[in-house]
Amino acid sequence: xxxxxEKVRQILIDLSKGTxxxxxxxxxxxxxxxxxxxxxxxxGLITYREANTFERIVLYGVPKLTWxxxxxxxxxxxxxxxxxxxxxxxxxxLELGSIPFGLLKDYAIQTVKQRLGIE
Numbered sequence: 001x002x003x004x005x006e007k008v009r010q011i012l013i014d015l016s017k018g019t020x021x022x023x024x025x026x027x028x029x030x031x032x033x034x035x036x037x038x039x040x041x042x043x044g045l046i047t048y049r050e051a052n053t054f055e056r057i058v059l060y061g062v063p064k065l066t067w068x069x070x071x072x073x074x075x076x077x078x079x080x081x082x083x084x085x086x087x088x089x090x091x092x093x094l095e096l097g098s099i100p101f102g103l104l105k106d107y108a109i110q111t112v113k114q115r116l117g118i119e
Contacts, residue, residue: 001035005096005104008036008045009082012073015046015063024057037063043101045069075108085111 011033014020024030034057040046041063048063065073076082085108086096096104113119 001032003039003097004036007033008040009076011036011040012045012065012069013077015065016070016073016077018062020062022059022062026056030056040069043068045072072105072108075105075112081108081111081115084115 011020021030021033024034037046037048041048044066046063046065046069049060051058051060076085085104088107088111089096089099089104099107110119
């Protein structure tokens with residue numbers, strides 16, 4: 001499976017609203033969604049606890065954003081800033097999913113700083 005940063009962004013937005021998927025059947029769509037939760041947890045963006053059964057994966061409540069997850073969401077939640085971030089990456093001849101997460105996060109934060117006149 002390949003990381004989809006648009007999906008990551010949408011999941012973070014949903015989680016910040018307290019809405020998020022908590023039960024995953026072992027079908028392609030649910031497993032893709034859960035994969036993104038796993039890698040977001042690995043990156044320190046969210047926390048959750050899970051239980052596995054033969055039929056599905058169940059989370060104990062909606063995953064919670066960490067401090068780092070909130071910081072990243074602050075940098076990408078605004079559609080205008082997100083689009084500027086994506087455009088800037090594309091202008092460099094790169095794809096959104098092809099750059100390391102740390103660089104994407106730094107670039108998104110830099111875009112916000114520029115809008116605020118900090119840089």
